[in-house]
Amino acid sequence: MAGNARTFMLGALIVAGLLVPFFVEDTYIRHLFIVAFIYGIVAASWDLSLGYAGIFNFGHIAFFGIGVYVTGLAAKLIGIDPWLAMLIGGFAASAAAVLVALPVVRLQGVYVVLVTFAFSQLVLQLVISQSAVTGGTQGMVRVPTIELFGHNFLRDYKFGYYYVAFALLIVSAACLRRLAHSDFGLSIQALRDNEDYGVSRGISVGLQRLKVLVASAFFAGLAGGFYVIYLRVASPEVFDFSVVSLVLSMVLIGGTASIYGPIFAALGLTFVSEGLANVEGLAEGRFILVAVAMVAVLLFLPKGLASLLPVLRRLYGRVASARRQR
Amino acid sequence: MSDPANALEVDGLRAGYDMSDVLLGMSLHVGPQERVGLFGPNGHGKTTLLNTISKVIAPHAGRVLFMGEAIDGLPPQQIVARGLIHVAQANRLFPDMQIMEILELAAFTPRAQADRKANLDYVLGLFPRLAERRRQQCKTLSGGERQMLSIGVGLMCAPRMLMLDEPTLGLSPKLKDELAEAIAEISGRGIPLLLVEQDIAFILSLVDRMYLVDHGEISREIRRGGEVDHQEIMNMYFGADGAR
Amino acid sequence: MTADTISAILVSGIVLGSIYALMASGLSLVWTTLGIFNFAHGALMTLAAYVAWTVSDGAGLGWGLSAGIAVSIAALIGAGILMERLVVRPFYDHRDILLITVMTTLAATIFLEKGIQLLWGARLKQLAPIWPGKVELFRTAISGQEMLIIIVAPVLLGALAFFLRTTRIGRGIRAVGQNPDAARLIGIDVSRLFIITFAMSAVLAGLTGILLGSVRLVTPEFGAEPLVKALIIVIFGGLGSLTGTILAAYLMGLVEAALTFFIGIYWAPSMIFLLLIIVLLLRPQGLLGKVVR
Numbered sequence: 001m002a003g004n005a006r007t008f009m010l011g012a013l014i015v016a017g018l019l020v021p022f023f024v025e026d027t028y029i030r031h032l033f034i035v036a037f038i039y040g041i042v043a044a045s046w047d048l049s050l051g052y053a054g055i056f057n058f059g060h061i062a063f064f065g066i067g068v069y070v071t072g073l074a075a076k077l078i079g080i081d082p083w084l085a086m087l088i089g090g091f092a093a094s095a096a097a098v099l100v101a102l103p104v105v106r107l108q109g110v111y112v113v114l115v116t117f118a119f120s121q122l123v124l125q126l127v128i129s130q131s132a133v134t135g136g137t138q139g140m141v142r143v144p145t146i147e148l149f150g151h152n153f154l155r156d157y158k159f160g161y162y163y164v165a166f167a168l169l170i171v172s173a174a175c176l177r178r179l180a181h182s183d184f185g186l187s188i189q190a191l192r193d194n195e196d197y198g199v200s201r202g203i204s205v206g207l208q209r210l211k212v213l214v215a216s217a218f219f220a221g222l223a224g225g226f227y228v229i230y231l232r233v234a235s236p237e238v239f240d241f242s243v244v245s246l247v248l249s250m251v252l253i254g255g256t257a258s259i260y261g262p263i264f265a266a267l268g269l270t271f272v273s274e275g276l277a278n279v280e281g282l283a284e285g286r287f288i289l290v291a292v293a294m295v296a297v298l299l300f301l302p303k304g305l306a307s308l309l310p311v312l313r314r315l316y317g318r319v320a321s322a323r324r325q326r
Numbered sequence: 327m328s329d330p331a332n333a334l335e336v337d338g339l340r341a342g343y344d345m346s347d348v349l350l351g352m353s354l355h356v357g358p359q360e361r362v363g364l365f366g367p368n369g370h371g372k373t374t375l376l377n378t379i380s381k382v383i384a385p386h387a388g389r390v391l392f393m394g395e396a397i398d399g400l401p402p403q404q405i406v407a408r409g410l411i412h413v414a415q416a417n418r419l420f421p422d423m424q425i426m427e428i429l430e431l432a433a434f435t436p437r438a439q440a441d442r443k444a445n446l447d448y449v450l451g452l453f454p455r456l457a458e459r460r461r462q463q464c465k466t467l468s469g470g471e472r473q474m475l476s477i478g479v480g481l482m483c484a485p486r487m488l489m490l491d492e493p494t495l496g497l498s499p500k501l502k503d504e505l506a507e508a509i510a511e512i513s514g515r516g517i518p519l520l521l522v523e524q525d526i527a528f529i530l531s532l533v534d535r536m537y538l539v540d541h542g543e544i545s546r547e548i549r550r551g552g553e554v555d556h557q558e559i560m561n562m563y564f565g566a567d568g569a570r
Numbered sequence: 571m572t573a574d575t576i577s578a579i580l581v582s583g584i585v586l587g588s589i590y591a592l593m594a595s596g597l598s599l600v601w602t603t604l605g606i607f608n609f610a611h612g613a614l615m616t617l618a619a620y621v622a623w624t625v626s627d628g629a630g631l632g633w634g635l636s637a638g639i640a641v642s643i644a645a646l647i648g649a650g651i652l653m654e655r656l657v658v659r660p661f662y663d664h665r666d667i668l669l670i671t672v673m674t675t676l677a678a679t680i681f682l683e684k685g686i687q688l689l690w691g692a693r694l695k696q697l698a699p700i701w702p703g704k705v706e707l708f709r710t711a712i713s714g715q716e717m718l719i720i721i722v723a724p725v726l727l728g729a730l731a732f733f734l735r736t737t738r739i740g741r742g743i744r745a746v747g748q749n750p751d752a753a754r755l756i757g758i759d760v761s762r763l764f765i766i767t768f769a770m771s772a773v774l775a776g777l778t779g780i781l782l783g784s785v786r787l788v789t790p791e792f793g794a795e796p797l798v799k800a801l802i803i804v805i806f807g808g809l810g811s812l813t814g815t816i817l818a819a820y821l822m823g824l825v826e827a828a829l830t831f832f833i834g835i836y837w838a839p840s841m842i843f844l845l846l847i848i849v850l851l852l853r854p855q856g857l858l859g860k861v862v863r
Contacts, residue, residue, distance in 0.1 A: 056669060058672075102851065103847055103850050103851045106851070107850065110607075110668060110809065111805070111850065113607075113668075113672065114801065114805045114850075115847060115850055117798075117801065118798075118801070118802060118805075118843055118846055118847060119843075119847065121798050121843060122840060122843035122844065122847075125839045125840045125843060126840050129836040129837065129839065129840060130836075241676060241679055241680055241683075241794075242680050242684075244676070245673075245676050245677060245680055248673060248676075252673070285684065285688060287680050287684045288680065288681050288684045288685060288688075290677075290680070291676075291677035291678070291680040291681045291684075292677070292681065294673060294674070294677045295656070295657055295674050295677050295678075298661070298670055298673065298674060299660055380755060382751065382754065382755075401759070402754040402755070402757075403754065403757045403758060403759045403760075406754075406755065406756060406757030407757055411755075412755050413755075414751075414752070414755060417749075417752055417755075418749055418752065419749065419752050420744070420745050420748040420749055420752065420753075421748055421749075422744070422748055423741070423744060423745065423748065427741060428745075430741075431738070431741045431742065431745060431756070432756045434738065434742065434756050434757045434758055435757040438757065439738075479756060482756075483756055483757060
């Protein structure tokens with residue numbers, strides 16, 4: 001799409017987004033938008049590390065969960081202002097990303113999957129085991145929420161929350177996009193497509209991967225922070241396989257060629273998924289449909305994943321050479 | 327012209343990888359007890375031809391007849407079951423298995439299982455070095471040993487015809503001679519042979535007839551005693567009419 | 571630390587190790603042969619436990635434990651074959667099969683977990699033990715079922731190893747894992763062996779589920795934690811080595827038993843994950859794995 005047309009489209013979309021609460025008064029639908037925006041941030045940031053940098057980071061949801069719990073704890077137990085707590089959630093996720101980056105940076109293909117997966121399980125274990133603090137499997141309740149110039153977010157039928165969520169989405173998307181198209185973004189794509197060449201050109205693999213993970217984790221953590229402030233509840237369910245699958249589907253269906261793709265997919269999938277939840281008897285069954293849909297997409301719509309393929313081809317190349325050496 | 331007595335007939339075969347075809351309509355045949363060679367530069371389709379016949383890749387057009395029966399529609403394991411054995415180029419085989427295990431495993435199809443004992447004795451007799459190292463793991467073998475094992479594996483499959491892809495690739499002259507002897511011996515038992523080689527002296531010493539492969543097609547057929555046009559070969563390798 | 575304590579930790583470790591070895595071997599088998607991770611391995615355990623319960627328990631069909639086990643194993647062979655056909659086979663030739671199958675097997679897990687929840691409800695169930703009562707081993711009291719596990723695991727795994735070492739199909743499976751192209755050229759039907767392997771792996775998962783079903787409470791998420799543990803063990807033992815996996819399983823069982831004793835059950839799991847990450851940092855190929863690049 002030509003530059004001007006694209007800017008126009010984006011502008012129109014933003015305006016549309018700003019106007020939604022004026023046309024949609026139903027609290028539940030506003031809630032869906034908010035959740036969609038949150039997932040959009042998580043999916044888009046996952047796209048940065050998975051799609052652009054080619055790191056098959058299976059622990060991205062853990063970053064989201066860290067944001068949820070750190071923000072929740074900071075706001076509830078320590079009494080930090082919820083706005084600040086959200087930021088802290090983001091930084092906590094980034095700090096965790098540094099920890100994860102250590103092994104990941106040195107490992108190849110399949111090991112990345114396993115270590116990041118193990119990492120997310122580790123976080124889940126920590127959350128559950130420290131039940132005195134985190135509420136364990138029951139979760140945390142009565143998390144304080146944000147306040148702005150005396151505006152009461154709880155009584156306005158989610159009007160205020162909508163705009164905060166939307167603002168977060170816009171800011172995150174803009175930052176992520178900036179990163180993706182900057183020299184940094186180009187370097188991580190170069191590393192993804194041909195690591196050896198990138199190294200020979202002086203790009204530091206370890207450092208770049210670290211930066212990507214830290215950056216993508218921050219936004220996921222931020223989204224998590226807002227999630228807990230908004231829902232005022234935190235539970236280990238955020239680490240569930242079903243959530244992982246849902247968000248991963250958003251990344252895949254949205255395509256990894258751009259930051260916006262996953263965001264639109266997030267909107268679509270959230271509405272479909274939540275919409276199904278209201279159909280009789282499909283509350284749990286909808287996840288089955290998501291699961292089936294995911295397999296179907298993979299089977300029949302490789303185009304949606306077309307941009308993922310160069311990434312994965314490289315990943316596969318490493319696995320293949322690992323297997324050859326077995 | 328189709329002759330049901332022929333061991334192998336290939337007609338108008340087109341095949342390739344991904345988007346482009348490497349074989350552009352190849353036709354050849356191997357007579358009932360013939361030894362036929364395939365010669366030409368790399369990338370012109372020799373290995374692709376063998377891969378297509380053995381169904382490692384599927385053809386886009388053309389026919390393949392083995393012992394009078396069409397096999398181009400069959401899956402690879404059925405082609406092996408019928409006795410058309412492809413000994414692939416530089417085959418890594420099975421790195422973590424022992425020589426003996428591999429040879430025994432290679433008698434996998436029912437037909438091959440029936441002759442397992444006899445074939446095993448034959449192979450070990452043909453390649454004493456394999457017998458010596460029978461408990462050795464495949465990944466520790468030298469290039470020459472692995473080549474012997476490759477051929478041995480082919481034999482364990484109870485072949486009614488063998489297709490060998492550059493069996494002497496990377497081997498020393500001494501080993502080449504050993505292998506040439508072994509191949510001649512095998513062929514002497516009445517097994518028709520399709521031999522792909524880069525080493526022209528090697529091929530000429532073994533085969534009755536030779537095809538020259540040029541850009542995915544057969545450019546010439548040379549019979550024993552016929553003239554080998556060196557100029558033509560030079561042209562093929564170094565391009566008389568510009569780059570490929 | 572008294573002799574009784576050591577003995578308790580040892581016995582506990584061997585019980586855990588046996589369970590882990592059973593759990594992880596199926597996962598390892600699929601990895602070494604098909605080159606994919608079956609994230610639905612845990613869900614298969616759950617399925618087995620539920621089917622066994624339905625057939626054996628009075629609240630279900632009430633046909634008794636033997637029938638329950640038999641039907642469960644049969645169901646799992648079916649499930650394994652079905653799973654291979656639906657979520658693995660379509661992507662065989664795909665370059666990105668590893669990533670794709672991670673996602674499709676994840677999807678299969680959700681399908682199974684939520685499906686089980688829909689069919690059976692979320693209420694806890696428990697299987698009757700095959701070997702009821704208590705036994706004493708090295709002066710430590712364990713349940714009969716646990717004793718059974720200690721015996722069954724090595725026997726089963728020994729049989730598996732024997733099968734893979736000496737039989738035609740077993741060697742074929744090993745060959746396919748090492749070089750599927752070469753395997754085709756000696757007449758092996760690679761797809762068929764893939765199915766057989768997957769079915770075998772499902773049976774291993776099923777047996778684990780059945781054995782565990784009386785030791786632990788059966789819920790739809792029953793298999794989630796064993797899956798993660800199994801994954802860790804496979805990595806720990808070294809990808810591509812079944813022996814490594816088994817070794818790692820027993821080692822992990824012992825380490826976990828010791829850790830649980832010394833630092834308590836709340837911290838032990840987290841410590842184990844941490845240990846894994848450290849091991850991978852120092853030795854990415856695990857215990858017996860091949861060095862990668």
